[in-house]
Amino acid sequence: MRVMICEDQPLIAFDLQEILEAEGHEVIGVYDRAADAEACLDDVEFALLDVDLADGPSYAFAQTLEDRGVPFAFVTASRLSDIPVPLRGAQVVAKPYRHDAILALFPRGEGSKR
Template identity: 35%
Template sequence: MKPQILIVEDDFLVALAIQDVIEAAGYEVVGPYRRLTSAWDVARSLELSAAFLDIRIEGGTVFPVAKALQNRGIPFAFVTANPELITAKIYPEAPVISKPFAPSDVEGALERLVH
C-alpha cells in the first residue's frame, strides 16, 4: 500500500493541483476534504504519512485538524492565502505554502514532510 497523504482544501482547482503533485510523486491521496468535521474525523482515525491543509475551510479554520495530526505525530504543511494566520511557535515544523503556488512548492514541502 502506498503512503497516504491527506488533502484538506475547499477550492477544487487548488486541491486538484496539490493532488497531481502528490500522485506524480507516487503517493496515494486521501480526500480532498472541504469540511472541518469530516477532515477532523479523518485526521484522528486514518493512517496517514502527511497532510496538506488549507486554513479556511467550510465549517471554520483547519486548526483542530492540525492539532489532531500534531498529537499523532503526522507531519503537515499549510497551503494558504493567509500565511499571517500561522503561528510559528505553535507549528514550528509545518511548512507554509502561500497561494498562488508553483508545483515545485508542493514538491519541496512533500519531500520535507515524508523524509
C-alpha cells in the same frame, strides 16, 4: 506516501492531487471540511491543509495532527502572522504556489518519481 488534502476550492484540491499522484504519492482523501477529514486520520502519513475550510479555520485539526505526530503543511493565502503561535513551526506554502514548492514538502525516496 499516503496524503490527505484539506482544501475548500475544488480546482486547487484537484491540482494538488494531480501534483502528488504524478510523483507516486497516494491521495487518500480530499476534504473541504476538517470534521470530515478526521475520519481517516489512521490512514494518513502527511496532510496538506488550507487554513480556511468550509467549516472554519483548520487550526484545531492541525493541532490534532501535530498531537498524533502526523506531519502536515499549510497551503494557504492567509498571513503567517494569523497562524496561532503553537502552530507557527509548521511548514507553510503560500498561495499561489509553485508545483516544486509542494513537492519540496515531501522527502525523496521510495514512491517518488523525482
